[in-house]
Amino acid sequence: MRSDPVLSVRGLRVGFDGVDVVRGVSFDVLPGEVLALVGESGAGKSLTARALLGMVPRGASVEGEVLLNGAPVTPADWGRRIALVPQDSLSALSPVHPVGEQLSLALRSVQGLSRREARRRAEAALEAVGIPAAKSRCHPHEFSGGMRQRAVLAMALVNEPELVVADEPTTALDPETQEKVLGLLRERCSATSASLVLVTHDIEVVRAHAGRMAVVYAGLLAEYGPVERVLTRPLAPYTAGLLASLPAVDGTPRTRLPALPGRPPAPGEPPTGCAFAPRCPHAVDHCRTRAPEPRPVDGREVACHLATVPETVNPRCPTSATWSYGREAACRPTVPETV
Ligand code: SF4
Secondary structure, eight states: OOOOOSEEEEEEEEEETTEEEEEEEEEEEOTTOEEEEEOSTTSSHHHHHHHHTTOOOTTEEEEEEEEETTEEOOGGGBTTTEEEEOSOHHHHSOTTSOHHHHHHHHHHHHHOOOHHHHHHHHHHHHHHTTOOGGGGGSOGGGSOHHHHHHHHHHHHHTTOOSEEEEESTTTTSOHHHHHHHHHHHHHHHHHTTOEEEEEESOHHHHHHHOSEEEEEETTEEEEEEEHHHHHHSOOSHHHHHHHHTSOOTTSSOOTTOOOOOSOOOOTTOOOSSOTTGGGOTTOOGGGGTSOOOOEEETTEEEOOTTOOOGGGSOTTOGGGGSOOTTSOOTTOOOOOTTO
């Protein structure tokens, strides 16, 4: 039986001066799951994630519903029931206070613990991410980048939030440290039963760490569903394009690498109809006049007029069961009658 979501987002819009950058995004995060928000730079994934915590830039307008275990998220929940792991660890930690003291303060302000108990719990939280208690008196600049990011994980999880939002949490780290920090993030979320929203542009991070994924394009969800299903058989041409630009599974570059052509539309200038139509090799006339709504197809939500259950796409063309993005489009899916 499906559990109630920890986080439920409906019709989220974030804009500046009347121009929406996030244009109506809806998704759920289930208990204990890792949901990845994926997309190119500027797609709106980070802004979506930060809107969950009310951490949008000054002057931004936010509309829509964000429910944490059924109740609207309020500022009192930030850092307590829902916590952020940012990309830049220096922005999350005060440069003038020892790291252990910062964790103690977070514990005392949220849970009202005594100084002594807060210090004990802060040291335990640091040890849980591999930072010895003796280092709790160090300032952030005395840590390496990887150690600082582990301290940020400890800070985000110290009050055992129900949901952690990690916004490109390892982009500034080298690949080996990235993998260790991501593993640790998942382990600590699992140990505290926290769900995780992981913002990333890295499909390999999604493959290794997420259970479901939401692909964001031009401020909307293009495809949203289980990682294995989406990555092995993408139905939105945008998802297929992202995957086609990756190296082959064995690490060798693909021949005739089909780079994703063109650029996303500028905020405030999405084309009429499907925002991906100018870059989409499958676009038909209808795509340029009517925007596709997300709808269930083959176990995930897809915002594409032409997406159909693969087996029923075109029985005369076996390869049409998956999109052949960037290749000969000889086996285009049959346009459904509803189009
Ligand atoms: S709706 Fe049309 S243009 Fe948009 S992704 Fe689907 S096929 Fe391409």
